[in-house]
Amino acid sequence: MDRFLGFVKKEFFHIFRDRRTMIILFGIPIIQLMLFGTVITNEIKDARIAIYDQSKDEVTQEITTKLMSSGYFLLDQNLESTADIEAIFKQGKVKEVLVFGRDFSRKLQREGKADVQIIADASDPNLGKMLATYTTGIINDYIFKQMGNLHLPMQIEPEVRMVYNEGLKSVYMFVPGIMAMILMLISAMMTSISITREKELGTMEILLVSPLRPSQIILGKVTPYLVLSFINALVILGIGHFVFGVPIKGSWGLLLGESILFILMALSLGIMISSLAKTQMVAMFISVIALMLPTILLSGFIFSIENMPLPLQIVSNIMPPKWFIIILRNIMLKGVGMAYVWKETLVLLGMTAFFVVVAVKKFKVRLE
Structure with missing residues (x-):
């Protein structure tokens, strides 16, 4: 029994000395818990909206103030x-536009009825639906609490419209x-594992002493993934458009050009990971944690x-898929050109x- 306990004690010490094992055992669960606990939420916070107020009377100003003071x-x-x-x-930037009709206050007090239009950007359907629901609830709450002293039954009928x-x-x-996820994983993870495999098996030295230059070796390793990833992009776009009916309102040429740029970015990331990792396991670990x-x-x-939360919003700016998804949605759903996606392209x-x-x-x- 003493030998067994000694063996178990030795295994504990072995685990505690291995930094990578400790990260897998304790670091990853904590990071996942923090991410899922803060990212997965059904609440809206600081959503940007615009208002077209044709009436500009006291009631519309009070409704606007109530919306802004809600924190949403x-x-x-x-x-x-x-x-x-x-x-x-x-x-x-703006996810919703609120349009107040003319003579809003006068119609509400004399006729007991006024109209307001809620126009939401539904390129993200969940967010668009929540925005419309929150806005409608706040407006109705204003009617019940602020104008309950009037004898006429007050009613505001929001006309909800989802664009895109x-x-x-x-x-x-x-x-x-x-x-974005498939192109990132195929291009970056497979490239990093492929190059690291050559280093781990010792065949990279054979390639380096061949007539090929190092740059040619790297290009030769990544070119197949460039071609295969581009084919994957075409397949995904084709299935999305022809099978599921996702519109592509913008330029196909611009869309494919941006896809090639993203693939090249992912390939360069894979090369960087392979230059840092010594084994396939390390390369896969970095790829899964840093990419997936x-x-x-x-x-x-x-x-x-x-x-x-604001810290995660800042961290999201260094995630390449964020910028590519913005580009895809803008071109496919909104039909915009380079004038609206040049910032994301530069990133x-x-x-x-x-x-x-x-x-x-x-x-x-x-x-070495």
């Missing part, structure tokens, strides 16, 4: 006409997200970034350049 909304700007609505939605996804189909949200979970949780694929270009520079500095021509 932030007023991005006041619009001057309905012509500004489409343009502000295409910019991507009138049917609130979840597939409109999932196709861009799945495309953040792509699902922090890219806006499933959960709205605007509803996350992906900058990330690609950064990963390439780090990989080049870390890559060793001769293995």
Whole structure:
């Protein structure tokens, strides 16, 4: 029994000395719990909205104040006409527009009825539906509490309209997200594992002493994944468009060009991971922890970034899939051109350049 206890004690010490094992045992569960606990939420917080107030009377001002003081909304700007609505939605920051009709207060007090239009960006259908529900609830609460002293039955009938996804189909949200996740995993993870395998098996030395230059070796390793990932992108877009009916309102050329840019970025990330990892297991571990979970949780694929705590919103900015998903949704659902996605494109270009520079500095021509 003493020998067995001694053996168990030895195993505990062995585990405690291994930093990677400790990270897997305790670090990953804590990180997952914190991420899921803060990311998965049905609450809205600081959603940006715009208001077109044609009446500008006391009642509409009080309703606006009540909306802003709820903690759910932030007023991005006041619009001057309905012509500004489409343009502000295409910019991507504003998620809802509230339109008050003319003579709002007078109609409400004399006729007991007034109209307001709620226009929500349903490219993220869950967020669009929640925004409309919250707004309707706050307006009705105002009527019951603030205007209950009037004898006429007060009624505001919000007309809810969802743009870019009138049917609130979840597939409109999932196709861009799945495309980003698949391209990231295939391009980055498979590239990193493929190159690390050569190093681990010792065949990289054979390749390095061949007539091929190191740059040619790397290009030769990643070119098949570039081609296969691009084919995957075409397949995903084809199935999404022709089978599930996801619209592609923008330019196919721009969409495919952005897809190639994202694939190149993911390939460069895979090369960087392979230059840092010495074994396939380490490369796979880094890829899964650094790519898969953040792509699902922090890219806006499933959960709205605007509803996350501020620290996670900041962290999400370094997640490449976030920017690619924004580009996909804007081109596919909103039909925008480069004028509306140039910032996200520059971010992906900058990330690609950064990963390439780090990989080049870390890559060793001769293995130690």
